[in-house]
Amino acid sequence: MENHVSQKLKTSIEKIMEVNFGNNIKNGNKRQVYEAVLTATNEILAEKRYEYSKKVKEQEAKQVYYMSMEFLVGTSLKNNLWNLEAEDDIKAFLAEYGFDIEEFYEMEPDAGLGNGGLGRLASCYMDSMTTLSYPITGFSIRYEFGIFKQVIIDGWQNEFPDSWIDQAGYWLNPRADEEIEVHFFGNIKEHWTDKGLTTEHTDYVSVMAKPYDLFISGYDTEAVNTLRLWSAKSTSGFNMDLFSKGEYVKSTENEAIASSISKVLYPADDKIEGKSLRLKQQYFFVSASLQQITKEHYKKYGTFESFPDKAVIHINDTHPSLCVPELMRILMDDYGYVWDAAWDITANSLAYTNHTVMSEALEKWPIDLVKSHLPRIYSIIEEINRRFCQFIYTNHPELSASIDKMAIISEGMVKMANLCIAGSYSVNGVSKLHSDILKTDTFHNFNIVYPDKFTNVTNGITHRRWLCQANPLLSQLLTEKIGGGFKKSLSDIEKFNEFYYDEAVLSRLREIKKENKKRLADYIAQKNGIEVNCDSMFDVQVKRLHEYKRQLLNVLQIIDLYRKIKFQGFRPLPQTYIFAAKASAGYFMAKEIIRLICAVSDMVERDPDVRDFLKVVFIADYKVSLAEIIIPAADISEQISQAGKEASGTGNMKLMINGAVTLGTMDGANVEIYEAVGPENIFIFGLSTQEVNDLYHRGYRPEDFYNANQSIRDVLEFIKSGGIGGKNFDSLYHYLMYSDPYMNLADFASYCDAHRRVEEAYRDEARFTQMSLKNIANAGIFASDRSVTDYANHIWHVKPVQ
Ligand code: CJB
Numbered sequence: 128m129e130n131h132v133s134q135k136l137k138t139s140i141e142k143i144m145e146v147n148f149g150n151n152i153k154n155g156n157k158r159q160v161y162e163a164v165l166t167a168t169n170e171i172l173a174e175k176r177y178e179y180s181k182k183v184k185e186q187e188a189k190q191v192y193y194m195s196m197e198f199l200v201g202t203s204l205k206n207n208l209w210n211l212e213a214e215d216d217i218k219a220f221l222a223e224y225g226f227d228i229e230e231f232y233e234m235e236p237d238a239g240l241g242n243g244g245l246g247r248l249a250s251c252y253m254d255s256m257t258t259l260s261y262p263i264t265g266f267s268i269r270y271e272f273g274i275f276k277q278v279i280i281d282g283w284q285n286e287f288p289d290s291w292i293d294q295a296g297y298w299l300n301p302r303a304d305e306e307i308e309v310h311f312f313g314n315i316k317e318h319w320t321d322k323g324l325t326t327e328h329t330d331y332v333s334v335m336a337k338p339y340d341l342f343i344s345g346y347d348t349e350a351v352n353t354l355r356l357w358s359a360k361s362t363s364g365f366n367m368d369l370f371s372k373g374e375y376v377k378s379t380e381n382e383a384i385a386s387s388i389s390k391v392l393y394p395a396d397d398k399i400e401g402k403s404l405r406l407k408q409q410y411f412f413v414s415a416s417l418q419q420i421t422k423e424h425y426k427k428y429g430t431f432e433s434f435p436d437k438a439v440i441h442i443n444d445t446h447p448s449l450c451v452p453e454l455m456r457i458l459m460d461d462y463g464y465v466w467d468a469a470w471d472i473t474a475n476s477l478a479y480t481n482h483t484v485m486s487e488a489l490e491k492w493p494i495d496l497v498k499s500h501l502p503r504i505y506s507i508i509e510e511i512n513r514r515f516c517q518f519i520y521t522n523h524p525e526l527s528a529s530i531d532k533m534a535i536i537s538e539g540m541v542k543m544a545n546l547c548i549a550g551s552y553s554v555n556g557v558s559k560l561h562s563d564i565l566k567t568d569t570f571h572n573f574n575i576v577y578p579d580k581f582t583n584v585t586n587g588i589t590h591r592r593w594l595c596q597a598n599p600l601l602s603q604l605l606t607e608k609i610g611g612g613f614k615k616s617l618s619d620i621e622k623f624n625e626f627y628y629d630e631a632v633l634s635r636l637r638e639i640k641k642e643n644k645k646r647l648a649d650y651i652a653q654k655n656g657i658e659v660n661c662d663s664m665f666d667v668q669v670k671r672l673h674e675y676k677r678q679l680l681n682v683l684q685i686i687d688l689y690r691k692i693k694f695q696g697f698r699p700l701p702q703t704y705i706f707a708a709k710a711s712a713g714y715f716m717a718k719e720i721i722r723l724i725c726a727v728s729d730m731v732e733r734d735p736d737v738r739d740f741l742k743v744v745f746i747a748d749y750k751v752s753l754a755e756i757i758i759p760a761a762d763i764s765e766q767i768s769q770a771g772k773e774a775s776g777t778g779n780m781k782l783m784i785n786g787a788v789t790l791g792t793m794d795g796a797n798v799e800i801y802e803a804v805g806p807e808n809i810f811i812f813g814l815s816t817q818e819v820n821d822l823y824h825r826g827y828r829p830e831d832f833y834n835a836n837q838s839i840r841d842v843l844e845f846i847k848s849g850g851i852g853g854k855n856f857d858s859l860y861h862y863l864m865y866s867d868p869y870m871n872l873a874d875f876a877s878y879c880d881a882h883r884r885v886e887e888a889y890r891d892e893a894r895f896t897q898m899s900l901k902n903i904a905n906a907g908i909f910a911s912d913r914s915v916t917d918y919a920n921h922i923w924h925v926k927p928v929q
Pocket residue numbers: 242243244245246248396397398444482483488557586773774775776777795
């Protein structure tokens with residue numbers, strides 16, 4: 128039975144074909160019909176959004192405002208049709224006219240408004256909040272260019288701009304009626320009035336923030352939420368004076384400066400870039416969003432006393448940390464609140480999630496930069512800092528010696544994590560281990576001062592995208608065996624454990640994996656020109672390229688394996704190593720690691736003695752839509768970061784739910800995967816966090832491991848002597864021998880040993896499929912539905928609007 132949404136969609140598609148193109152579907156070309164399908168779907172969501180927001184307003188429900196510099200949305204068409212339960216009908220409808228919906232899916236570019244885990248998490252949370260009917264609005268920037276396109280030329284990563292809006296702009300609904308002005312630079316003047324000391328911001332430069340709303344659909348719900356993306360433009364547009372004097376280029380300069388703010392996403396991940404443009408981007412979207420939120424609240428309630436009961440503003444990592452002083456500014460300067468009252472409202476409305484302990488990612492800004500770009504904001508931060516330090520001296524004299532570390536302004540810098548902790552009522556980490564590290568190490572002193580502020584919410588993923596849509600065959604099998612309830616409530620997937628001994632189900636699982644491997648193999652053949660054997664074990668490491676994630680350790684093991692096959696007659700199980708990763712554009716070491724992977728791939732491919740046992744593939748331009756092809760095909764999930772460094776990881780969860788078995792360290796959410804599946808269904812290796820810290824304090828010397836291990840010596844000398852296709856990798860050799868900050872060599876032996884255990888397990892087909900089944904069936908706790916329910920109940924205190 129066709130649903131009512133499908134019927135509406137079809138009528139709407141036909142109408143759009145007529146009105147927009149003076150055509151009909153039968154005679155329309157692919158681009159026209161594509162546009163009609165996206166536009167019609169967007170219209171359905173707009174209508175649902177209207178009805179839902181009416182209900183939210185009527186019920187005066189508390190709302191979540193999720194502030195994030197990144198939302199890695201990916202593509203939307205398939206997800207929206209699937210959520211509306213209209214995919215099959217629209218597919219059949221288009222097929223009647225000779226159009227293949229899969230081709231439309233391929234035409235849609237990813238909205239790559241994020242770098243990696245942090246941005247993708249934000250998008251998974253938008254999906255789950257909507258599916259569970261919670262009101263949430265995401266705020267970010269409408270980057271004209273999202274994450275760059277990666278092209279590998281001769282092993283070296285090259286970056287090209289990603290202009291996604293042309294082909295995906297149909298989802299962006301402009302709201303020129305809600306433009307907001309944001310002020311930069313200028314001076315501040317203080318003067319006494321009858322209200323006391325007031326501050327005026329003068330001579331500022333204005334930038335207009337124009338909102339574009341992207342509707343977020345949910346599954347089996349009336350709710351539609353919005354992701355509001357701000358675009359920057361100048362307030363004045365053309366300078367007519369200059370234009371009429373014939374200075375055409377100069378006359379557009381203001382516009383160019385303003386629009387540079389929303390031009391491009393910074394491609395750094397887990398590492399800050401202290402550039403002035405980045406600070407401007409942060410303030411731009413924070414200020415526009417908070418001005419809009421407060422304006423709406425005031426219009427409705429006429430006071431901010433109720434603000435913390437009606438709104439929670441979530442700070443996703445420190446990038447939106449200027450929420451703290453900006454909310455203070457709005458309350459004091461625009462609405463006349465005195466400091467204490469404004470602070471009370473601010474500190475009870477903001478919640479902060481930390482996503483990393485990497486010191487280079489803990490944001491700090493030079494005082495001069497903040498002061499010159501945002502003079503009023505800086506003056507507020509100074510006062511927050513003065514009061515905070517005073518509070519510590521008075522109430523925690525035992526921490527006086529640590530004040531430099533805890534202060535918001537110290538060592539010439541403004542420290543954003545400290546600002547967030549002081550200004551939020553809740554601080555959480557993203558896995559049990561990570562949250563413990565925050566309390567006992569990174570923010571140890573803050574935890575003494577505010578023991579009740581610190582909590583944990585383990586990350587999650589939306590299984591509707593990552594399982595149901597990316598792996599329809601597995602989703603179908605699950606539906607047959609345990610019913611379709613898991614789509615809405617992933618804890619149901621636990622019932623799949625009952626099929627542990629069911630030969631027929633195990634065999635279906637193997638067939639499904641094989642099909643998914645074929646799909647990936649076709650992609651690899653087409654893009655890389657490498658034929659991979661679908662009976663080989665697919666070992667997958669896909670994520671951003673970072674030293675701490677240790678793709679390098681993975682390659683060292685492969686080189687060792689290569690040498691053992693080539694020179695020692697070792698005959699391993701045929702295995703295919705699959706990598707995909709973007710490196711930040713200026714990150715030399717990361718790019719060298721990619722070059723090494725590509726060189727090893729070439730070397731293996733050219734070697735007839737080895738290539739039947741071993742393949743190495745680097746797939747370029749990793750992104751959400753590519754992850755959706757790779758992940759369902761994986762047998763082994765490599766999660767091999769140095770213990771204590773990966774806050775959580777979410778790729779580990781996506782791979783697990785698709786039946787891949789984790790090979791990993793006891794890091795981030797791997798620890799919770801271990802607890803969920805039991806030691807016999809995961810391969811753990813390497814130093815623990817404690818052991819890493821102990822070794823670091825004793826003094827880690829990579830050469831000790833080199834001297835003690837013949838394989839390490841062989842591999843490193845092989846690299847040094849040009850063994851990898853005659854190419855020079857001295858930089859990596861020296862890095863490993865004399866620095867190795869993430870202890871690749873210390874974990875090498877244990878990692879190789881784990882690989883041999885993996886092979887042994889994989890040879891026992893029945894047993895390995897059972898391991899795979901256990902991973903699928905016990906992935907329930909990694910649903911982002913569970914994560915957002917934790918946030919909603921324990922941090923945000925919001926309720927669904929039905
Ligand atoms: N993360 O992707 C980023 N970018 C950052 O700047 C900081 C952290 C990642 O966030 C994910 C979501 O919480 C984590 O799973 C991951 O471990 C972390 O690296």
